[in-house]
Amino acid sequence: MTDVLIAGSGPTGLALACDLALRGISVRVLDQRSGPHRESRGKGLTPESLEVLGRLGTGERIAATGTRGLVLRKYFDGAHVNDTPDTGGGLLIGQWQVEEILRDRLAGLGVRVEYGTRVTGLAQDPAGVTARLADGRSVRAGYAAGCDGGHSTTRELLGIPFEGYTEAKATMVVGDVRAPGLSREYWHQWFTSEGAGIMLCPMPGTDTFQLQASPETDGRGEPLPATLEGFRRIFDRCAGVPGIRLTEATWLSDWRVNVRRAARMREGRVFLAGDAAHVHPIAGGLGMNTGIQDAAALARTLAAVPTGTAGAGALDGYEAERLPAAERLLADTTERHRRVLAAVREPGRGTEAGMR
Structure with a gap:
């Protein structure tokens, strides 16, 4: 039986899988997509995320792929107004590139993403989790993690409310x-x-x-x-x-604009992380980063229990840490988004208004 089953192979799921595998915990990663994408999506890593990825053994390649200190060139009504250096200490890199590097690291640890594999049901008992797949198979694991995005099938199967609001029109x-x-x-x-x-x-x-x-x-x-x-x-x-x-x-x-979080991030032996647990305005570029932080926290939690270094009560620690973090994230990014919308109406100001 696999120790941990992970649904979703975005940055959150891959970071979690690498972290667990490095700790000697067996993992399987399922993804309903037919294969990897090459879309930029989230495009920046914070120093905190770079630290996590460095511990996973991907730091050098991540740094060599991305760029630092990009200059924001601002125009207003067609005229060049000013240039603003990015001094936040982060790294510009496409999400697909982060995923590729993590996927390669995971393969080096003996685990490959199982594409075209959709989870359609989840059942739990005192000894583990059984995931039913669209092709009729079942997968057994000690624990499961839903890292399958804002439209998370895992969250829906668990019946966990996704509280908050979504604006009716695309902005x-x-x-x-x-x-x-x-x-x-x-x-x-x-x-x-x-x-x-x-x-x-x-x-x-x-x-x-x-x-x-x-x-x-x-x-x-x-x-x-x-x-x-x-x-x-x-x-x-x-x-x-x-x-x-x-x-x-x-x-x-x-x-x-989509501001939502899961009412809870754990249901028995199944956990939620990344966009499956929280979605928010993009100002500040914190989506991919918060998912990576979720992965690090969940890996610590799951590593403690299967190895016997902590009691079953340790499972509560993940939600106790990350649910308040998600609540703060929604409030923070909503305020950042408000600041950016106001700033871009002033000549020479831009997205840097949401970076602090």
Whole structure:
């Protein structure tokens, strides 16, 4: 029987799996996707997350892949206003790159992600957890962890409420694009006096930019879905840089304000971590980082119990530590988001308003 079954192979699930495997605890990692993605998504690691990843033996490769000290170049109504160095001490790196490095580390520890494997049921007894899979198989483990994102199947199967709110309309479109001819030395941030904006952040080790922009709207004021053609129109309207044309959108998504947390992060032998336990505004770039911190805390908890170094009551320690952290996270990122929305209406200010 596997010691710990992990659903989801994002940064949270992979960090948890690596941490447990390094402690000699057997793990299996299941993911319902058909394979790895190459989407930038979360794009920054804090010093705290870098410390965790360093302990997992991935620090050198992470540092070599990402970049530090990116300069934020601010424009207002098309004119360059100023440049602001990022002095936060973090690392710019795409989420897919973090996942690739962790996945390779995990493979080196003898564990490979099992793609195309969807959990459809969970049953618990005093000795362990049985996960039913979509193909009819069952997997037995001592404990399980749902690291399967904001739409977590694990959370739904456990019947744990996801408390909070989601705004009805998308407030941003995001994606990965190419912008041949645009300088990759800056995170370009164009805002207008009308409140619109578009940002292009160069992703290290690639020739792509992560795009974030105010969505286009239809005749009724409803936001339009993300498309390459829409990206181009927004860029021409907000930036208007001659000779620059956006191409090859490899990721397209809509984003809306979503502030929720699980009512609890443990149900018996099953735990929640990362976006499965909490989702929040993106200001400050704390999503991937908080998931990694969840993983570190859960690994400590699970390592203590199977090895007999602590009683079963130690299982309560994970939720006692991380549920209040999730509550603080939601309040903090909501305030950061408010500050950013106010800041971008002032010439020369941008996303740095949400980094502190």
